[in-house]
Amino acid sequence: MDDEKGRTVETTGERPTSVPYGLVGHPLGHSWSPQIHERLGSEPYALHDLGPDEVEAFLRGGAWQGLNVTIPYKRLAAEVADVRSPAVVRLGAANTLVRDGDGRIVAENTDVLGFSWMLDRFCRTRLGGSPHELLGGRKVLVLGSGGAAAAVRDALEHVVGAQAATISRGGPETYDSLAERHSDAALLVNTTPVGMYPACPASPVPVETLSALTSLLGVLDVIYNPLRTGLCLAAERLGLPAESGLAMLVAQALYASELFQGRELDDALVDAVERDLLARTRNVVLVGMPGVGKSSCGRELARLLGRPFVDLDDAVTIESGRTPAQIISEDGEAAFRDVETRVAGTYGSRAGLVIACGGGIVTRAENHDLLRQNGTVVQLERPLGDLSVEGRPVSRARGLEQLAAERMPLYRSWADLVLPCTGSAAGDARAIAERLALG
Ligand SMILES: Nc1ncnc2c1ncn2[C@@H]1O[C@H](COP(=O)(O)OP(=O)(O)O)[C@@H](O)[C@H]1O
Numbered sequence: 001m002d003d004e005k006g007r008t009v010e011t012t013g014e015r016p017t018s019v020p021y022g023l024v025g026h027p028l029g030h031s032w033s034p035q036i037h038e039r040l041g042s043e044p045y046a047l048h049d050l051g052p053d054e055v056e057a058f059l060r061g062g063a064w065q066g067l068n069v070t071i072p073y074k075r076l077a078a079e080v081a082d083v084r085s086p087a088v089v090r091l092g093a094a095n096t097l098v099r100d101g102d103g104r105i106v107a108e109n110t111d112v113l114g115f116s117w118m119l120d121r122f123c124r125t126r127l128g129g130s131p132h133e134l135l136g137g138r139k140v141l142v143l144g145s146g147g148a149a150a151a152v153r154d155a156l157e158h159v160v161g162a163q164a165a166t167i168s169r170g171g172p173e174t175y176d177s178l179a180e181r182h183s184d185a186a187l188l189v190n191t192t193p194v195g196m197y198p199a200c201p202a203s204p205v206p207v208e209t210l211s212a213l214t215s216l217l218g219v220l221d222v223i224y225n226p227l228r229t230g231l232c233l234a235a236e237r238l239g240l241p242a243e244s245g246l247a248m249l250v251a252q253a254l255y256a257s258e259l260f261q262g263r264e265l266d267d268a269l270v271d272a273v274e275r276d277l278l279a280r281t282r283n284v285v286l287v288g289m290p291g292v293g294k295s296s297c298g299r300e301l302a303r304l305l306g307r308p309f310v311d312l313d314d315a316v317t318i319e320s321g322r323t324p325a326q327i328i329s330e331d332g333e334a335a336f337r338d339v340e341t342r343v344a345g346t347y348g349s350r351a352g353l354v355i356a357c358g359g360g361i362v363t364r365a366e367n368h369d370l371l372r373q374n375g376t377v378v379q380l381e382r383p384l385g386d387l388s389v390e391g392r393p394v395s396r397a398r399g400l401e402q403l404a405a406e407r408m409p410l411y412r413s414w415a416d417l418v419l420p421c422t423g424s425a426a427g428d429a430r431a432i433a434e435r436l437a438l439g
């Protein structure tokens with residue numbers, strides 16, 4: 001029998017009646033789990049955004065082999081299971097369900113394992129010791145008291161032997177008492193949604209409070225979007241090692257995928273999958289002197305990588321109905337900078353973009369966090385004599401020499417990569433793609 005496209009449709013034998021793997025939750029929104037599981041070999045992987053009246057029947061009777069479960073159904077997932085791991089029993093919550101050979105539902109909590117993996121790598125690579133050596137018997141502050149907090153606390157207490165102190169708005173230990181009562185804490189972990197896209201970069205703890213926690217060795221955030229949360233940015237400003245939750249996301253998926261497939265996967269896959277995700281999702285942000293070639297190179301780079309391109313000057317024009325040059329000459333530079341900062345916030349928080357900034361983006365320090373929360377900053381450099389001042393009121397008014405004196409140190413301090421221009425925008429684009437290992 002042929003279908004309407006002329007393909008032969010099997011009418012006998014085994015046909016999959018559903019997708020074997022997937023994620024259940026509500027609301028699901030955008031999820032990176034399908035791409036991650038595809039890389040790990042547990043595919044096809046579907047998203048099941050299920051309402052409260054349909055989820056239990058699906059968990060109990062749906063034609064699935066392995067499921068990840070997220071908010072708000074992790075407790076239900078633990079309840080419907082026939083077999084529960086020790087972590088699931090302790091937490092009363094499961095994020096992974098598999099069917100065993102007898103059709104029984106087996107529940108695990110790989111959030112605990114995923115956080116342990118991230119903590120282990122963070123401690124060894126950034127703090128120079130194992131979690132147990134660095135944190136055993138010491139106090140760790142856990143911000144928040146929801147499901148993610150329970151998994152983090154469980155890992156800290158049962159795997160590492162640390163003392164987890166929960167900080168929450170309504171609990172006995174609040175944010176107000178942080179600096180006063182917990183200056184002995186060795187690590188701080190955010191499990192609240194504060195700082196998550198699109199309300200970013202926001203931090204659950206102001207940088208002043210963080211600086212009063214004088215025993216901190218580092219900071220972790222379970223949020224992975226943006227790639228650098230407001231908390232991580234604040235910690236980095238204080239010189240504290242900090243990492244947000246992408247590794248935890250990938251590691252919990254790896255442990256879930258092992259259960260789905262019934263085979264062991266190499267832990268090194270976590271680093272590899274994380275690197276791939278970073279390469280695909282991190283913005284490339286171009287800065288440099290006016291006329292250096294940011295807009296031209298950005299356009300070429302976006303074409304090369306097959307990504308959307310955003311020129312912040314164009315975004316300003318769309319947002320305000322006037323070009324940057326018009327705003328500057330009619331209302332003054334400060335008025336332009338306000339709109340520029342607004343659009344930097346909008347596009348800086350998105351993922352997978354090539355962003356060309358205006359030359360003056362570095363004149364407001366706050367723009368740096370807006371753009372680096374999800375981006376790698378690349379500075380383009382050419383000799384001043386080669387720079388066009390056409391249609392650039394700021395360059396004309398102040399002169400390139402003076403602008404360079406003011407801004408060069410700022411470009412340098414923002415830049416993750418400085419690229420001496422190669423002679424053509426397309427050549428610069430190829431050089432950036434190569435230096436940042438983007439393909
Ligand atoms: N790599 C380059 N080498 C030589 N000229 C360039 C290069 N990139 C851009 N240009 C030229 O310089 C001028 C300014 O480029 P533009 O991309 O608008 O710079 P920016 O956005 O940094 O102000 C344009 O006339 C452009 O054609």
Ligand SMILES: O=C(O)C1=C[C@@H](OP(=O)(O)O)[C@@H](O)[C@H](O)C1
Nearest residue numbers: 289290291324358359360392394
């Ligand atoms: O240097 C500056 O202050 C400016 C640079 C321009 O962008 P380009 O650097 O793309 O020319 C534009 O944002 C505006 O005219 C102000």
Ligand SMILES: [Mg+2]
Nearest residue numbers: 294295313358
């Ligand atoms: Mg430009």
